[in-house]
Amino acid sequence: NQQCCEKDLDTEERTFVAIKPDGVQRKLIGEIVARFEKKGLKLVGCKLIQPSRKLAEKHYAEHKGKPFYEGLLDFITSGPVFAMVWEGKEVVSTSRSLIGLTDPKKSPMNTIRGDFGIDVGRNTIHGSDSVESAQREIKLWFSKNELITSSITIEKWINED
Ligand code: UDP
Numbered sequence: 001n002q003q004c005c006e007k008d009l010d011t012e013e014r015t016f017v018a019i020k021p022d023g024v025q026r027k028l029i030g031e032i033v034a035r036f037e038k039k040g041l042k043l044v045g046c047k048l049i050q051p052s053r054k055l056a057e058k059h060y061a062e063h064k065g066k067p068f069y070e071g072l073l074d075f076i077t078s079g080p081v082f083a084m085v086w087e088g089k090e091v092v093s094t095s096r097s098l099i100g101l102t103d104p105k106k107s108p109m110n111t112i113r114g115d116f117g118i119d120v121g122r123n124t125i126h127g128s129d130s131v132e133s134a135q136r137e138i139k140l141w142f143s144k145n146e147l148i149t150s151s152i153t154i155e156k157w158i159n160e161d
Contacts, residue, residue, distance in 0.1 A: 012042075012087045012088060012089070012091075013087065013088065013089065013090060013091045013092060013131060013134075014044065014085055014086065014087045014091060014134060014135075014138060015085070015086050015087075015091045015092045015095050015127060015128045015134040015138075016083070016084070016085055016126075016127070016128045016133075016134050016137035016138045016141060017036070017083075017084045017085075017086055017095055017099075017125065017126065017127045017128075018081050018082065018083045018084065018125065018126040018141070019032055019081065019082035019084075019124065019125050020075070020076060020081060020122075020123070020124060020125060020126060021075065021076065021078050021079035021080065021081060022075075022117075022122045022123075022124055023082070023116070023124040023125055024048070024079060024080050024081065024082055025079060026116070026124075028116060028124065029082050032112055032124075032125060033084075035098055035112065036084075036086055036095070036098065039088075039094065039098060040088065040154070040157075040158035041086045041087065041088040041091055041094065041095070042086065042087045042088055042154070042155075043084060043085075043086060043087075044085045044086065044087045044147050044148050044149075045084065045085040045142055045146050045147040045148065046082065046083065046084040046085070047082075047083055047142075047146065048080045048081070048082055048083075049080065049081055049083055049141075050077065050079060050080050050081065051076060051077055051081055052077065053073060053077055055140065055141070056072075056073045056076045056077050057073060058140055059076075059137065059140060059141075060072055060073065060076070068120075068121065071121060072121070075121060075122075083141050083142070085138055085142060085147055088158070089158075089159055092127075092128055092129075092130060092131050092134050095127040095128070096127050096129065097111070098111065098112060098127075099111060099112050099113055099125050099127045100112055100113035100114045101113060101114075102120060102123065103120045103123070104116070104117030104118055104119065104120065104122075104123050104124070105118060105120075112124060112125050113125065
């Protein structure tokens with residue numbers, strides 16, 4: 001294969017995670033980032049960004065027409081969001097486990113939503129729900145030069161192979 005493509009550079013799985021405006025305003029960035037770091041995941045990009053309506057519409061396109069859609073767009077565009085890309089083995093499902101269920105009331109304790117939220121419309125954090133969604137969302141929120149490719153040598157302390 002003569003072509004050098006993005007995939008060759010990042011063989012590890014990546015996911016898109018965003019602390020929503022409620023989490024940012026409530027000063028939960030540090031606490032949440034700490035949980036991802038302690039799990040052994042690797043941060044490869046992050047920024048504080050107030051998303052435009054257009055970005056929010058693209059991000060939540062699958063929910064267009066649902067009763068909560070307009071409110072969700074109003075909310076996600078209402079203030080800064082802390083957008084991140086995390087990397088690691090099975091990082092998409094691992095991140096969803098750290099995050100918990102969509103409804104914070106039903107989300108177990110020791111999950112981010114279970115610990116910090118009550119309302120489904122104020123559930124603190126977003127995490128991609130599949131590898132395909134992750135690839136789409138990372139492209140939507142980040143340009144390539146905002147993501148690092150250099151290696152951090154903790155991998156051998158986390159992964160057996
Ligand atoms: N949401 C909402 N009301 C609902 C369902 C969802 O406000 O009845 C919001 C909530 O913030 C959720 C987001 O829409 O995180 C996307 O919903 P999805 O079902 O994709 O849940 P997630 O993947 O975020 O757990």
